[in-house]
Amino acid sequence: MFKKIVFSASFLLFLTTCIAQSSAVLSPDKRLKVEVAVVEGKPVYSVFYNDKQMLQPSPLGLITNEGDFSTNMKWVSQKEDVVSKKYHQDKIKKSEIDYQANVLTCTFENAKGHQISVRFQVSNNDIAFRYELPTWGERRSCVVEKEATGFKFPSYATSFLSSMMSPMTGFARTAPSYESGYEADAPLGKKTRNNQGYVFPALFKIGNDGWVLVSETGVRSLYCASHLSDPTEDTVYTVAFPDMRQNNGFGSTGAAVGLPGVTPWRTITVGANLKPIVETTIPFDVVDPLYEPSRKYEYGRSTWSWIVWQDNSMNYVDQVKYIDLAAALGYEYILIDALWDTNLGKEKMKELINYARSKNVGVFLWYNSNGAFNDAPQGPRNRMNTSIERKQEMQWLREVGVKGLKVDFFGGDKQETMRLYEDILSDANDYGLMIIFHGCTLPRGWERMFPNYVGSEAVIASEMLIFSQGVREAEAFFATLHPFIRNTVGSMEYGGVLLNKYLVRENKNRNKRLTTDGFQLATAVLFQNPVQNFGLTPNNLTDVPSFEIDFMKEVPTTWDETLYLDGYPGKYVVIARRHKNKWYIAGVNAEEQTKTLTLQLPLTPNGKYTIINDDRDGNTFIKPLTVGKNGQVKIEIQPKGGFVIR
Known part of the structure; x- marks a missing residue:
């Protein structure tokens, strides 16, 4: 040896x-x-x-x-x-x-x-x-x-x-x-x-x-x-x-x-x-848990108004719409983002949490990590950066039934900042709260070290698709890198699956999405995070094909096995993930030409499966798929397109 x-x-x-x-x-x-x-x-x-x-x-x-x-x-x-x-x-x-x-x-x-x-x-x-x-x-x-x-x-x-x-x-x-x-x-x-x-x-x-x-x-x-x-x-x-x-x-x-x-x-x-x-x-x-979970943390899918509807959606009426969307999809959570403290206030937020509970939907709330180390103005501010205020806030969060927090704007890798990450996680566990970090550093073994940690951004995430034409143009390129680099070492809270054709509330005129629906659905499998804040909007229940919504109702967020099937960073990628006894195979293509692949799948030969894919005009379809005795299938992936087999 x-x-x-x-x-x-x-x-x-x-x-x-x-x-x-x-x-x-x-x-x-x-x-x-x-x-x-x-x-x-x-x-x-x-x-x-x-x-x-x-x-x-x-x-x-x-x-x-x-x-x-x-x-x-x-x-x-x-x-x-x-x-x-x-x-x-x-x-x-x-x-x-x-x-x-x-x-x-x-x-x-x-x-x-x-x-x-x-x-x-x-x-x-x-x-x-x-x-x-x-x-x-x-x-x-x-x-x-x-x-x-x-x-x-x-x-x-x-x-x-x-x-x-x-x-x-x-x-x-x-x-x-x-x-x-x-x-x-x-x-x-x-x-x-x-x-x-x-x-x-x-x-x-x-x-x-x-x-x-x-x-x-x-x-x-x-x-x-x-x-x-x-x-x-x-x-x-x-x-x-x-x-x-x-x-x-x-x-x-x-x-x-x-x-x-x-x-x-x-x-x-x-x-x-x-x-x-x-x-x-x-x-x-090579790491171990640092403390025991204070309760059984449950992962799942979430709706999130801010990603497409932005700051103006931070009002009671729009948040009710997204709670109803979560309920219609069978999702476990809603993420209520920045400015809720001033636009809603704690008493109105308590009403909203009670309404969500009546719909069997849990609530994540956004917080600013500041502090004194940058100028981000969004609130709530000055509630997560010191122990006394943090524990007071978390006591209230537990009392009103909040399930988790998204804490934003860290901006550094110094030991003092690492201590803040750890303190937030440790205190949150005392109050039974899960934690997502945003505007943050790479997670480094935290999924195992901290039982209530459920993901970090630390990537050019979906919000930049809203803000940048260049990022929209490079979306497929980045998506074919993440499974090999960023997402392979830690959970990646990307906030994806955007089915609006235009990434604005009106779903028209500007911020045109440049990838297919098949591509977007594939990222629900390609990108791994135990709590997924998907970018679906209420209008998607009626303006996208029903089979796409059916897929988004069933896709899991936790996996028992992950297999690499094919790919090259920056060009294309195909990955298989298993949840319990069911396999999901997903792939996307960043190249300018149609990609034709022969894939060896971890599926039972002659079993009955379905494939969601795109045609050469970029239209997404669903059809039955039979896997032959040798376990192989031949797949075409369109440029900036994607597929899912399950």
Whole structure:
């Protein structure tokens, strides 16, 4: 299972100087290998898959206020172990997970004689590693000022990256909020315009050898969230800490760590194809719940007036219409968005909640996270940012029967901001409330860590379809990226399935939707989030074909299994998801030509199924589908179109 390193030719070429010691760890199936060494006093690691180098020697180490642990390091020891873990998780892409990993812990010593360890857990297709800091003499605390951790890919690799937004820009100075676009198949070494680097997760194609997805997990109040730096001259992407200018320049850029302590996990998913990328559960495998749920949280679908009807819909009459829409669809929830505090007030809101309860519809309410760190004016404000006010508000929310909150406008990755996320989640659980975050950072294992967490935006979401012609034009392109990148590492509260032909209340004249109905229905399956705030409007009950509404009445939001079937980021994607005993297969096409695919489906041969698809004029239809004995079907996906089989 473990062995001393048998060096590859490329690695031996690199090791031209004396090495104190080195070691390696293999995955259980022996296809994935991590090599660790100290070269000229610098700890490095390399990654191989099927004997092909996926990551060249890349730096390890931390720089703290108690010493530098990235240079002048000596190898001290190594320890080998195994991890075996089975768990159930009801709100990610898979419900039953069996995690098996081999462990290598390497301990190094710096010039001061202080030690630090790096723990690698290597499972089939996945690597997770973190730093473990002991006490140093009398020291029981330190500040991690910088990480040397890096990722050096072969020169022929290409990238699929989204840039980090500049601090204190965008709407009401609320950036960064992980809402930048992507560039697909870009060459290595390309720097961002603002020198801010790239957000996690980051996808790389290693020529014909395979794919690598890089991210992090296990971030909470005990550390800051990180991202990738712009590449160095020799194309090394390093782990970068938050920009000091975030949150109006207040707060630390590093991480205060109590000793002994650990950092979050850096994760690397590797595959010869995209299947391991789409199906990985590594963000959840290496973390555990931080507290018990105070009640059984129930997930589901929601209506939401603001996405199409916007601010003017924040009145009693329009919210009743959306409660009635939720009831007609059999949806579990309605999301009542910003400005309810001034447009309705708490007494009127209590009446509205009671009306929703009479229709068997639960209520989510919107809140501003501020505070003092940006200028977003929408209310309720100053109710989520401090403990006393937050608990008073949540007490009222529980009393009137609210089921959950959508908390907006965070704009930073500093440790102080991570503490605010955690405090909101922890307090909300005390009052039996679910939490959705918006205008926010990437979730990092939070689905498992926080039982009442039910999703984050952290993506160019449906609201930008309302505001931007460019985003409407790129909708299909982005949709074919998310299952491989953003949504594969965490729940994505996108707010999709818009069936209005024009994305305005009047459903005419402006903001024309550029994707088909088949495309929109497919995203209900492609985009995973345990509570889905769909963009349907009351008029859709009568102005779209009934089979589309029937599909939206039945589509689930939780999944027991997820399978990659076909696709290429930025071009097209087909995914299968299973809810209990029923499979849903969905695909969309971002290319300019019709895509013809032969798909191997996880369906019973000769079974009776239906397919919703588009014809060449963009009209969406439904028809029976028979799966042959070999389980294969031939599918056409129209440009900016999509299909669903169930």
